[in-house]
Amino acid sequence: MRQISSPATFKDSYIAEVKEELAKEGILVLKIRKSVSDRKPRxxxxxxxxxxxxxxxxxxxxxxxxxxxxxxIKQKALEIYKEKKRQQESVVDKYYGLWKIEDKNLVDEIALDEEIYYEI
Structure with missing residues (x-):
């Protein structure tokens, strides 16, 4: 999942889809042009x-x-996204200091070792 940095990430078609789903639940956001059953799938x-x-x-x-x-809606969604991101604990913070390493040079050795491959 890419990090969101612009309100333009929340496309108009995404908003329309969410508004249609809310309309199905009985929450009227705006008028919907056609009934949902008459439309072709998105x-x-x-x-x-x-x-x-x-x-x-x-x-x-x-x-x-x-x-x-x-x-x-786009501005508010970006604010909510940023707030949620701020509240999430990073993986580094979560596991930092979990194991005690006696050898201080071990990290440098691992980083410089050309035979170690990292997979993402």
């Missing part, structure tokens, strides 16, 4: 992690008792 589907953020952003903006614009 070619570009929103990833699950983005759907969760967009849903949260839309519901939060709806609490203000007004209809949010796409631009406002």
């Amino acid at each position: 070619k570009l589907k929103a990833p699950k992690h983005i759907k969760v953020i967009l849903r949260e952003a839309i519901l939060e903006l709806l609490k203000e008792n007004r209809t949010p614009t796409y631009k406002e």
Whole structure:
């Protein structure tokens, strides 16, 4: 998953998809042009992690008792993403200092060893 750094990451089609799902649940965000059953399936589907953020952003903006614009939804989604990212503990912080290493040069030896390969 790529890191999100711009509100443009939250595409209009992703927002429309989330709004349609909210409409199915009875939460009216904006008017929907056609009934959902009359439409062809979407070619570009929103990833699950983005759907969760967009849903949260839309519901939060709806609490203000007004209809949010796409631009406002994108900005709010970016804010929510950044806040969640800030709250997550990094893997390095989680495991740093877990094992006590007596030899201080071991890290340098591992880093400079050409026979060790790293897989991601």
